[in-house]
Amino acid sequence: MPLACFSRHFLLFFVVGGTLAACGDPVRELEIAELGPEPRGVPVGPQHRPGQPCLLCHDAKGGSSIFSVAGTIYVDADSDARAGGVGVRMVDSDKRVFTAVTNCAGNFYVLPGQFAPHYPMWVSVMSRGSAAPVLEEPMLMETPTFREGSCAACHKNPMTPKNARHVFMFFDAQNLPGTKCSK
Ligand code: HEC
Ligand code: HEC
Numbered sequence: 001m002p003l004a005c006f007s008r009h010f011l012l013f014f015v016v017g018g019t020l021a022a023c024g025d026p027v028r029e030l031e032i033a034e035l036g037p038e039p040r041g042v043p044v045g046p047q048h049r050p051g052q053p054c055l056l057c058h059d060a061k062g063g064s065s066i067f068s069v070a071g072t073i074y075v076d077a078d079s080d081a082r083a084g085g086v087g088v089r090m091v092d093s094d095k096r097v098f099t100a101v102t103n104c105a106g107n108f109y110v111l112p113g114q115f116a117p118h119y120p121m122w123v124s125v126m127s128r129g130s131a132a133p134v135l136e137e138p139m140l141m142e143t144p145t146f147r148e149g150s151c152a153a154c155h156k157n158p159m160t161p162k163n164a165r166h167v168f169m170f171f172d173a174q175n176l177p178g179t180k181c182s183k
Contacts, residue, residue, distance in 0.1 A: 047105035053150035068116045070109035071151025073102050074168045081178025082106025083169050089124045092117035104181035120144035
């Protein structure tokens with residue numbers, strides 16, 4: 001936890017006796033609470049909370065270890081099957097390129113020391129052909145993202161006028177099972 005965050009907690013704790021989550025930002029605290037508890041049977045770490053907006057907790061204000069970009073890639077538009085071994089390619093406004101690869105849970109995360117994009121950032125996903133089925137052409141996001149590092153801030157099922165569908169590899173994967181993490 002960053003020091004500034006900690007001391008604000010410390011102060012809040014004594015002054016108003018507030019909760020210690022998310023640096024006393026009530027909107028963020030509510031959003032985090034709405035995500036619910038840790039899913040059972042999944043250790044807290046790289047495989048947890050697939051599909052959730054990771055940076056809500058994992059940024060400078062979130063209180064957990066800091067990521068610059070993170071998210072989850074699914075096999076297709078509708079199913080919950082997730083795709084490991086997918087390359088998530090990011091290109092920032094300085095034309096710096098970084099590719100992260102999803103793990104068995106379909107999750108990927110980027111540490112600021114690895115890549116801290118200067119926005120806007122363009123994104124595409126493509127199979128690396130290992131765990132996930134091979135995708136010939138990358139899936140491109142046409143519009144860049146201007147500051148948001150969590151894919152799930154805009155991408156989650158079901159699709160609504162406010163959000164895009166979860167990020168996926170194939171429009172129709174015909175029941176491809178997706179990748180699983182061994183216990
Ligand atoms: C509701 C809050 C919350 C969300 C959302 C969340 N995490 Fe976490 N995560 C935590 C906490 C708390 C820990 C344990 C403390 C820590 O490592 O910072 C943790 C730990 C981790 C770790 C281990 C970090 C380390 O330094 O050892 C990884 C990796 C991780 N999460 C990835 C993710 C990914 C990827 C997502 C999104 C798909 C995500 N998390 C979503 C709260 C969250
Ligand atoms: C600020 C909102 C926002 C963020 C953040 C965002 N996206 Fe998107 N994304 C969209 C919207 C809206 C579309 C649909 C229109 C388009 O392609 O530009 C889209 C489309 C896509 C597509 C094309 C497939 C499709 O459903 O049309 C891919 C692939 C994609 N996004 C991947 C990602 C990944 C990976 C991340 C995280 C690194 C991410 N996006 C973060 C808003 C966002």
